[in-house]
Amino acid sequence: MKVTQIPFQKTGFFSKIMHHYLEKNENIKPFYNNFPDISGFHNQIEEKQKSFRLQSRFTLVDALNNQYSAVKTSEKTKENLDLLKLQNTFTITTGHQLNLFTGPLYFLYKIISTINLCEELSEKFPEQNFVPIYWMATEDHDFDEINYFNFDGKKVSWNRKDGGAVGRFSTDDLKDVFEVFSSHLGNSKNAKYLKNLFSEAYLKHSNLAEATRFIANNLFGEFGLVIIDGDDEKLKELFNPFVKQELENNISFTEVSKSILELEKNYKIQVNPREINLFYLGDNFRERIIYENNVYKVNNTDIVFTKAEILAEVDKKPKDFSPNVIMRPLYQEVILPNLCYIGGGGEMAYWFELKAYFEKVNIPFPILLLRNSVQVVSEKQAGKLKKLNISLEELFLNQYNLLSKKVIENSEIKTNFKEKIQFLKNQFADLKDVAKKTDISFVNAVNAQERKQIKGLENLEKRLLKAEKKRQKDLVDRIVELQNKILPNQSLEERQRNFSEYYLEYGESFIKVLKGALKPLQLEFTVVEL
Template sequence: MPTDCIPYRDTQYFSSLICDYLDEKNNLKPFYNRFPKLENFKAQIEDKQTSFSKETRTILTKALKNQYKDVDISSETLQNIEAINSENTFTITTGHQLNLFTGPLYFFYKIVSTINLCKQLKEEFPNQNFVPVYWMATEDHDFEEINYFNFKGKKVQWNRHASGAVGELNLDGLEAVFEAYKSQLNSAANAEELKQLFKAAYLKHDNLTDAMQYLVNKLFKAYGLVIVDGNDSSLKRLFIPHIKDELLNHTSYTKVSQANNALSNLNDNYKIQVNPRKINLFYIAEGLRERIIKIDEVFKVNNTDIGWSKSELLKHLDKVPERFSPNVIMRPLYQEVILPNLCYIGGGGELAYWLQLRSNFEAQNVVFPMLLLRNSVVLITGKQKEKLQKLNVSIEDLFLKQFDLGTKITTTISEIDLDFSPQKEHLKSQFKTLYKLAEQTDKSFLGAVRAQEKKQIKGLENLEKRLLKAQKRKINNHLSRVNEIQNELFPGQSLQERNTNFSEFYLDHGKELIPKLIQNLEPLNAEFLVLEI
């Protein structure tokens, strides 16, 4: 299966922070533990093995078996859950929101990257076991971020009132969504499979957590993927010491604030993804997920009448730890406390905020995982590739913004020179003579010369733009065909993986789609993949 790779920096779609991280710039090394290279995993395994207790393994294994009690579990996944109880088993983890019907394509790339890294590690370290984990973000409350997916340029959306943790939402209204989606599908075999998959996930379960667990298990159980729901009383109990520290000492606020300042001072282009609060915890109950705040000596749940004294709060925490929900600052710490994890695989934005967290992990005496950028992919058909070749356009060219792409193509194929640089240089040389003349006369004449030079250069630049525009009109048919392909591969002038749902490709490839991704995605190859399917 033909593939091409493009350096992430050359795509122009990744931040300078992430590109510098991938280049292993020295200034960023204090913000992560070990860079994700195969040879670095040995030391990471040793660190995690030493710090991760047998008791935690036992509690985690029991919790996972309970979470899977009503699921059609595969022998591969069951074997992986059982293996977690062994001290020579470790996890590789990715996480994601409960997007409707998995949301954009990169959801698949995250999980496939995780599965493939486990395979690669097993080959390198045959005496250890490596379990791929998908962490369901069941406690999130950003419903507007997850209530739709894009299918063939149209938004399939679930409209309803929502409050509290999204995982606990009932599935009212999804019958109408199913009918709307079904109407866009034909009656071919792959389309029927998609209908049945959506129907079984969303019309035959009681809440969004169960629906997502069913869907992801159905898609990836053959590869032994283990799905974790962190909204679990027994798992939250393991996190109680860190919750207490957060409530009473505000360690994460101090450490992450310091890290943010240090990152900002390194480079003005490094964007801070998340800012900590004094208390980085929510309180969750039925239909409720609100911040915990402290006012004077009283701990309160924001926008409610719920409140406690310090002693009351600690008793409540010991009684119902599941009510305490970590926010984006604390969730990574929670994950690493309860999992024997070596590496977190995420997108650029995720890794950017993980880089803010290392000092907090050190203060909490929790091993900081390796951070691996998930595989990024653009899927291209043979027909699209053939069209590009006929148009003499490379796939790398399509990463340009459409205006810049049009300019490059026009400049390349135009029969006349569209670059007025020689004329500008000639004009500047003429004005040098005028400057010398002005210096020999009245110096006030210098201003008039400068103004005239600026006017003349501006005039040439305007002519250059008009000539380019005229040439673009002349080859409009050629540019339209290029733009059509770019719009197919980069919908909305964005990356395909951030926009398109997997079902568009499932229609053509069916059950072969995931094996094709498994076959071609190499998680430790830090380049953008162009995959012909």
Template sequence: MQQKSIPFHKTGYFSSLICDYLAEKENLSQFYNRFPSVENFKSQIEEKRGAFKVQSRTVLTHAIQNQYNNLETSEQTLQNIESLLLENTFTITTGHQLNLFTGPLYFLYKIVSAINLSKELKETYPEYNFVPVYWMATEDHDFDEINYFNFKGRKVQWNRASEGAVGELSLEGLEDVFNLYSKALGISKNADYLRDLFNNAYLKHTNLADATRYLANALFKDYGLVIIDANDTDLKKQFAPYIEDELLNQTAFKSVSGTNKTLSKAYSIQVNPREINVFYLKENLRERIVFEDDVYKVLNTEINWNKNDMQKELLEHPERFSPNVIMRPLYQEVILPNLCYIGGGGELAYWFQLKQFFNTVDVPFPILLLRNSVLIQTKQQADKLKKLNVSNEDLFLKRDAFINKKVRQISNIDIDFSPQKTHLEAQFKELFALAEQTDKSFIGAVKAQEVKQLKGLEHLEKRLLKAQKKTLADQVSRITGLQEQLFPSQSLQERNTNFSEFYLEYGQELIPNLIKNLEPLKDEFLILNL
């Protein structure tokens, strides 16, 4: 395996917010706690250790053990769960939706990032334990975002009605999905493994949360991954005081709204807070709670309470209260001895909005780490790229810019009119000087003529480029076809392709190779030649 990398800011696929964060721009420092360097974890450990209660460790450990009751897993994972009882154990957490059969590739990269960072921290701080955690987003209700995955250019989709939290969804209809997917896999040892994995996850469990837990455990149990479903009564009891504060005082709304005013001066805002950032959760129901006319109401239902009844409901049934995107990060940090959250660019963008909110409720804010991003190339693809003189930086160009650059490079005609434009501008500089000495009213006419002449050159350049594209159509087709293989639908491979495409070819070596090559703190986009 060979690897190369390029800085995130050179890919063109990451926002100015993320690029500025990675560059440690001073204007962003108020929106996070500590930058993700291995040295900074020492202070993060000390801060979290002082704030996290022993009782919270007991509740957390018992809750996770209950969730693992019927799941065969590795000794390393069981030891990691047990170690959560110890005051010198901390978590490195990533989270993801319950995408069908993991969804896009970056599901793997998130978890590998958490595993590898935990290993690196253990090497640096051997007196502590570091547990990689995958937080299942079981309380989400955006079924249309998770009910499919892409396989060999086709959409494998699970069609059914959905209400309430996705984790509790029954798995009806997935047998038909399995049959279609099974046929598409073909015949091989690796195809048989994928069939068994899908079958055991989705056809032998009763709900989506259990199926996803089985799937993630099967893929990563050898690396000690701990999977948590936070839709748990005992865990939510731990969080109930924060939910009550949110319902009574709208703390998140006030804090995050203030942060957004400052952050929006330079960057786009990822999410906007509600006045109350809590859902009410029951079977087939997850609806927002609002406060109107001195009454707490659950939207689109007849459920409502006065203040005392609402507090009683929270005390007796904390499991019925579900944090939204603004409150979920706080929930995570309250119930886990967590040091770092690993997420994609969009996730980190909304975490930046929450620093002041965490300060207000006096909960340590975790270190934020951009997950690893990877482009996997086969040996054949790498050889073709070399033969066609396509660099890794070229591949990340948008389609038109990519074609234009390569046509200019391979054409036997010089399509770059820059020298002519420079010459023309020099001539007009002389005309401007002449106009200054004679008739200054003539300057406008000279300027208009300069613009016209330059536009004419640009038009000729575009026509020549277009003509050369036709002449070089075969070569253009080869390079764009290669880019399309690596950037399906002109998007990042990791956001489109399912891991099973690569497992078919590389089998059991796929995940170990990712474990071997991904460096969470490197801050560069990795290109792997398998």
């Protein structure tokens, strides 16, 4: 195994806001608290320790023990559940949707980043304990985003009627999906493991939340991962004061809207708040709560509450109130002794909108850490890259730019159009000095001629490239085939492929290799050559 780190900025797959965050750009600094480095964690520990109540710990542990009551739990996870009762224990959290059979590869990278960061912090802060948390997005209702995974270029889909929180979905009709998936796997030792993992999860557990817990626990339980389901009455009771506050005062809408006004001066906005950022949750629906004509209505239903009635309902049925994307992060930070949230670039972008909201309700804003991203390159692929003289950084170039670069490097015609264009600009600079001494019409004529001649050179460069690509067709085809294989659909494979493709080939060593390779606080993209 060979591990290479590349700056996230050089891959071309990360947004301006993430570049600025990693670079500590002044424009993004007002929107986060402590930075993800050792100094930042030192400060975060002090902040969280002062604010997190001991009684909240006991409620959290009671709820988790209840959630794990029917789960075969590793000794390390049992130990971590007990440690959560102690005031010197903190969590590092990642969250993910309940994608069918984990969905894209980055499910693994999120969780391994979380586990590895806990281990690193345990070495740096030996007087504290750190527990890795996977927050299951059980209350999500975007079924179309989670009802499939890709395997070997094929889409394995679960077709069922949508409705309500996905964690409550019955798994009764997943047998057909299992049969389809099994037919692609073969009968190797690793194939048998994958078949068993799928069938044990989805055919022997009654709902999607339990099935997902089984898979995550099976893959990562040995490392002490604690899996939490927020769709829990005891945990939501802890959040009741913030739910009532939201219903009465629209605090999240006010504060997040202010942050967006500042953020959008420099960055694209990820999500927009609603006046009330809560859903009402039933067995087969999850609908927005809307305040209209002095009453609270549940969208697309006949359910209506007065103010007194809905506040009483919060106390009576806390599970029926579900935070949306704006309030879920607060719910997480209220019920967990959490220091850091680990997520992808899109997640980080909406967390940046929330700091002022957290400050308003007096909850410490967590450290935000961009999860590890990984590109796996096989030994055979690494050999081909070497033969084609393509570096790992060049691999991530836009395909047109990569082909242009390699065709020029391999061409017998050695001409540098950039130098010629710069020479032309220098010549016209002299003419412009002369033109300034005449009238405006001559100045305009000089500028027009400069644009025309530069455009002419650029067109000649494109025609030369086209001719060379045609002449070097074999090289072009080999590069296209290799890059498309490594980066399917010209995208990071972690967003396309499922872990089962690599597990089928490498078995459990695949997860061990990743665990050894990922360094969360290095803040760089990881290439693993297997």
